[in-house]
Amino acid sequence: MADILLKLKNLKKKFRIGTEDFWALSGVNFAVKKGEFVAIMGPSGSGKTTMMNIIGGMDQATSGEYIFNNKAIHDLSKTQMAAFRNQQIGFIFQSFNLLKRYNVFQNVILPLEYSKSQPHDLRKHVLELLEKLEIASKVEQQISQLSGGQIQRVAIARALINNPSLLLADEPTGNLDSSTSEKILKIFKALHQQGNTIILVTHDAHVASYAERIIQMQDGKIILVSE
Amino acid sequence: MGNIFKKIKTAIISILANRFRSFLTAFGVSIGIGTIFIMLSISSGIHKTIQNTTNAIASTNLTLELFSTQNPQKYIQHLLENKDFYFIDNIGKSINFIPHKVLLDGVNIKSKINIDNLNSNSIPQINGCDPTFLKLQQFNLIQGEMINDFHNRQKIPVAIVGTYFLNNIWGETNPIGKIIQIENRQFTIIGVAENKYSTSLPMINNFIIIPETIVEEDYSSMFFGRNYSISLTNNAKSEIAAAEILNYFNILKYTNNLEFSAMVINPKEIQKMIAIVDLALLAIILITGGIALFVSGVGIVNTMLANVADRTNEIGIRKALGATEKDLLIQFLLESLAITALGCLMGVLFSMIFINLTNFLLITVFTDFWINNLAGFLLNIDFQVLLLIIFITALTSLICGIYPALKAAKMDPIEALRYV
Numbered sequence: 001m002a003d004i005l006l007k008l009k010n011l012k013k014k015f016r017i018g019t020e021d022f023w024a025l026s027g028v029n030f031a032v033k034k035g036e037f038v039a040i041m042g043p044s045g046s047g048k049t050t051m052m053n054i055i056g057g058m059d060q061a062t063s064g065e066y067i068f069n070n071k072a073i074h075d076l077s078k079t080q081m082a083a084f085r086n087q088q089i090g091f092i093f094q095s096f097n098l099l100k101r102y103n104v105f106q107n108v109i110l111p112l113e114y115s116k117s118q119p120h121d122l123r124k125h126v127l128e129l130l131e132k133l134e135i136a137s138k139v140e141q142q143i144s145q146l147s148g149g150q151i152q153r154v155a156i157a158r159a160l161i162n163n164p165s166l167l168l169a170d171e172p173t174g175n176l177d178s179s180t181s182e183k184i185l186k187i188f189k190a191l192h193q194q195g196n197t198i199i200l201v202t203h204d205a206h207v208a209s210y211a212e213r214i215i216q217m218q219d220g221k222i223i224l225v226s227e
Numbered sequence: 228m229g230n231i232f233k234k235i236k237t238a239i240i241s242i243l244a245n246r247f248r249s250f251l252t253a254f255g256v257s258i259g260i261g262t263i264f265i266m267l268s269i270s271s272g273i274h275k276t277i278q279n280t281t282n283a284i285a286s287t288n289l290t291l292e293l294f295s296t297q298n299p300q301k302y303i304q305h306l307l308e309n310k311d312f313y314f315i316d317n318i319g320k321s322i323n324f325i326p327h328k329v330l331l332d333g334v335n336i337k338s339k340i341n342i343d344n345l346n347s348n349s350i351p352q353i354n355g356c357d358p359t360f361l362k363l364q365q366f367n368l369i370q371g372e373m374i375n376d377f378h379n380r381q382k383i384p385v386a387i388v389g390t391y392f393l394n395n396i397w398g399e400t401n402p403i404g405k406i407i408q409i410e411n412r413q414f415t416i417i418g419v420a421e422n423k424y425s426t427s428l429p430m431i432n433n434f435i436i437i438p439e440t441i442v443e444e445d446y447s448s449m450f451f452g453r454n455y456s457i458s459l460t461n462n463a464k465s466e467i468a469a470a471e472i473l474n475y476f477n478i479l480k481y482t483n484n485l486e487f488s489a490m491v492i493n494p495k496e497i498q499k500m501i502a503i504v505d506l507a508l509l510a511i512i513l514i515t516g517g518i519a520l521f522v523s524g525v526g527i528v529n530t531m532l533a534n535v536a537d538r539t540n541e542i543g544i545r546k547a548l549g550a551t552e553k554d555l556l557i558q559f560l561l562e563s564l565a566i567t568a569l570g571c572l573m574g575v576l577f578s579m580i581f582i583n584l585t586n587f588l589l590i591t592v593f594t595d596f597w598i599n600n601l602a603g604f605l606l607n608i609d610f611q612v613l614l615l616i617i618f619i620t621a622l623t624s625l626i627c628g629i630y631p632a633l634k635a636a637k638m639d640p641i642e643a644l645r646y647v
Contacts, residue, residue: 058547058640079551086549095647097544101244113233113551158548 006163007056009032011064013050013220017036020158024050025061026220032199034165037192039208041196041216049170051217052201056168057085069165086114090159094171096151098143098158104130105139109156116164128159149180158189160196169200171205173182185210234554240559242569245534249566252530255575256570256620259523263516264578265614271509272608277501289457289469291476302424304528314475315457351392352434353409355442371403372419379438379631386414390422391432409435412445469493520619523570524627531563531631542635544641552636559635564621575613582606 013025013092025047042048053059054066059071064089066073067089076084091097097105108126112118119125124195133153138146146154152172159167170186173181189210192198200211208214216224230288241250364371367386378385386407393402402416414437422432457472469491476489535542542555550558586605589597597604 053641056547079553082546082549082551082554083549091547093644097540097547097644099541100542106240108544111548113237114545114551114554205497 002222003032003033003035005032005036005069005204007065008055009065009067011051011054011066012068012198013047013054013059013067014062023220025054027064028220028222030215030222032166032197035192035195036187036213037198038200039203039211039214040199040217041203041208041214043203045219046217047162047220048201049219052168052170054201055166056089056091057081067150068128082114086111087162088165090167092152092155092159092172092193094165094168094174096155096175098151098155100143103140103148103152104135105188107143107154108161110158111162126157126161129160130154133157146182148176149183152176152180152184153187156191160191165197165205167196167198169198171202172200173202173204181207231557234558235565238565241534241538241558241562242565245537247532249569252526253566253570253573255526255573256523256567257572258337258518259516260571260574260616261578261581262519264575264613265606266512266516266580267612268578268582268606268608268615270505271609271612272510274501275607276604277504289465289472289494290574291457291472293488311475311480319380321605322410336489340562350395351389353442353446354434354436355446356436357440358440367416367421369421371416373418374436374438379440382413382438382440382444384441385417385438386413387418387420388416389420390432392434393419396433407435409437410446412441412624452641465495469496472485483495520623527563527567527627528565529626530629531534531559531628532572532634534562535559535631535635539638539643539646542638543640543646546638546640547644555634555638556632559602559632560625562626563632564624567620567624567628570598571617575616579608582608 008030011025011028011030011186012023013020014023015024026052028047037159039053043112048191050059054073057076061074064074073081073084085091097112102110105123108129109122112122127136130139130153133151133156135146135150135153136155137156141152143151143202147203165174167188172188173184176184184209188198188200192212198211200207201206214226215222216226333544346537356374358374358379369390373386374385374387386409388397388402388407393399395405399405402419405416407416414435414473420436457468473489473491480489502599541587545555589601589605
């Protein structure tokens, strides 16, 4: 049990659309071990994004349990959820979600604005991180001056700055061409090899093939787990 | 502490990213602040001018003016008689007010003096004064000697001049011993009076004082007023005393006599009038300033709402990265505070320039108009008012910034992230 990072128990999520209730998740049971690389696949409306939002602490389940590092996340207040996102989760989005008016350095350190602690030598720490992602030379550049692949590397650096327990990537190669996608996926693979836990949401089987385990979802339920 | 610096830095970066919109809002705020500041400086200037004027004419005593427009010759003979003094002394016994002294204040005449380039507005006020009056008014000299009883009794033609007359009209640097001619009679200057009142009303020091006996002898045809100063004890009711004295002169003494009349100037009444003028000015300023500030406030709300709408995606990103509602509330409040601070700075700067430039032009370019028509009125910068303005501005900014900031803080991160 000690190596379990997160666990979902009979997790349900209901949305109200007009006058009708819609169950986006209808009883999901699922666990991720520390250091694991999991891909979640499924068609639109299968509930994969909803599940990811709940795992990332962006949303609360209607019922069920969500345990992360032996702590109940489903009971947390809004402020505690914000701290959870800041300390435990590193988000990587399909549309990058970087601040265009900030340069690379300012974007990477953005999560630290909301952290209580900071690395001892911040600039050195950021440069080391960017070095690993091969974009250290771009540290002072504006986001608008970078290519798609470089922008996603900046987003990965930002996700790693707080040493999170979990990297949560939502279609991270969705906006990239195939050769850039390959490079980004190799970065994920390397990060996994370094011991990071990664959950990646995708509809692309090739992208999912980089993961150790693939979870197939449909109609708010897990229908298949393949190792 | 470090955290707040981070937030201030974030606010500044955000403002710079929307610099045109932020500057326009700040400009709107600066107009509001500038309007209030200039209006308050006008009000403060008016207040000061009125106070200087009334201090100058009223001091703390009642002033009894006896005047006649029809027969100055007859008027000059009409000094207060013993029975009048007796009456005034006795008013106190019946109405619990004790006037302890009635003084001969002096007489004013209109006259020509032999100084070049003297226009009608620059003519000094010429007073004939009793030496006792000068002593009791604590009238001091900066140069020379005082008119004394001997000068007055013997009708020696000596004069004391005020500094405004000396420096601005006559232009004489060493007046003692010099001769000045008033109508057909020559006077030797024996003293220069110190500035009795504020320098913002320099005209008050445009005067010449000569012995009262000479005025009565030589200038009686030019009389236009005779004043008596009546000093009251501290607990005296000046309104009642003034009414009693007025009643005595106008009803009892000068009944059915249209040639003479009496007027009592009561400094307390003047103070009351000043208070009313002050209050009216303040009301006008509060209403106008309030409207200006309200319009600025609407501008702030509008800009900040547009900011929040434009930056919905950023709010989503920040929330995803761990920003709490409080973090975002503070960030957006700081932004509106920073915009308002910029507006406040611009407004104060513009109005300071305007006030100083106006004062400079009044003193140097429109000097005559300023002295003769504005009684030495200057816009006055009150630093306490400035602090109050800064406080009100900060408050406005917080009030106007709170709704957009709350809107940003309460946003759902998932919805906000979808907004591109």
